[in-house]
Amino acid sequence: MSNNYIKNIAIVGAAGQQGKHVVNALLATGKHSVTAVTREDSTNTDSIASGVTIKKVNYENQDSLVTALKGQDCLIITMSVQAPPGTSEKLIEAAAKAGVPWILPNEWGSDYNNEQLSKDIFIGVVAQKNRALIEKLGVSSWIGISCGFWYQYSLGTSPILYGFDFQNRAVTFYDEGKQPLNTSTWEQTALAVAKILSLPISGAGSDEMTLEKDFKNTYANINSFRLSQKDMFESVKRVTGTTDADWKINYQPSKERYEEGLKQYQGGDRMGFGKLLYARMFYPGLEVPDPINEKLGLPKEDLDECTKGAIERSEMIAKSRGAGAS
Structure with a gap:
């Protein structure tokens, strides 16, 4: 020291x-x-x-x-x-x-x-x-x-995380999709x-x-953004130039989704862990801590740019899976 x-x-x-x-x-x-x-x-x-x-x-x-x-x-x-x-x-x-x-x-x-x-x-x-x-x-x-x-990872890696399936243009909102998180x-x-x-x-x-x-x-x-799934969806629509009509929109109770993931995980399916983990963090009323970004002098990031990066990540993953199957 x-x-x-x-x-x-x-x-x-x-x-x-x-x-x-x-x-x-x-x-x-x-x-x-x-x-x-x-x-x-x-x-x-x-x-x-x-x-x-x-x-x-x-x-x-x-x-x-x-x-x-x-x-x-x-x-x-x-x-x-x-x-x-x-x-x-x-x-x-x-x-x-x-x-x-x-x-x-x-x-x-x-x-x-x-x-x-x-x-x-x-x-x-x-x-x-x-x-x-x-x-x-x-x-x-x-x-x-x-x-x-992680925002780009959670939005762009798999629909079991933040609920977005970019390849099929579908989204699953937990409950009403309005519970925020960091x-x-x-x-x-x-x-x-x-x-x-x-x-x-x-x-x-x-x-x-x-x-x-x-x-x-x-x-x-700390955080980059405090967002609900609906907030993310607004950014996704801006980046992709789409509207609600272009998406298949589903709703599922977060507690039901958690129980589904738990059952999968206990049955040996590792994907169930991601499902239960993310569903649990979207439980209605879960307290969201206030960040200390300003005290640390952290910058404000561009939400739509980060969303764009997540979508590009999802496209890369889809391509690599397609290449692996060919």
Whole structure:
């Protein structure tokens, strides 16, 4: 640590969908040295940005993890929810042994302090255990990034997420499609991380944010947009030059959709997890946290440009599936 600021940052998942954006945002500040922690057998290191130190580890050997994390001021974990169980715990325990004072755990979504929500979506329970472990070990403090779902991914990847089927021009609204949520782009979330980790650790004036005062063991709520499905639909229609008449519009109770997804998931269908996860976040009356975008100086993004990117993503996915079938 240097002059009351975080300097050395280790990141797991540096070449991943979110991790690569976080790395780029951190490097752009000119304030941080970034280390990518990767598996010994990883073949994805060529995708890691230049200027990043790469340390290969064996997750079955804690000494390997501890050595990689020695001298780091912060550990950022960005991994798929399908990562092997216990991976985060191994990293958290190694970070404590290495004396890493700050951790951004693998929480990129909701504020998991809502116990019922956490139970309903499963990953919230795991997140709670990881936060509790950090606090129990007593070496590191955690910062949770509550950014909602990824906008381009959720809108453009599959109809089971935000409900839009661009290839068949159909949309399924949960309930009336009017429940809002926070949703973020990868770029906005990465910028928020870089801004937070560039703040002083402590000691600034009362009107200035610090890590100790504003972010220690709590959530940073940020977003790109606060939107309902109906809001998204208005953007989709603007981008595509369509009207309601051009779309097949369906409605389904969010609780019914959640139960469908739960049954699929419990029956071994992984697609059911996405269905239950998204349906649960659209339950009527679910509280939507106010973001701290203005305090962090985050930019306002162009909704229609992001929607356009999501639609292009859906077209690319459809093409790749078509190529695979030919």
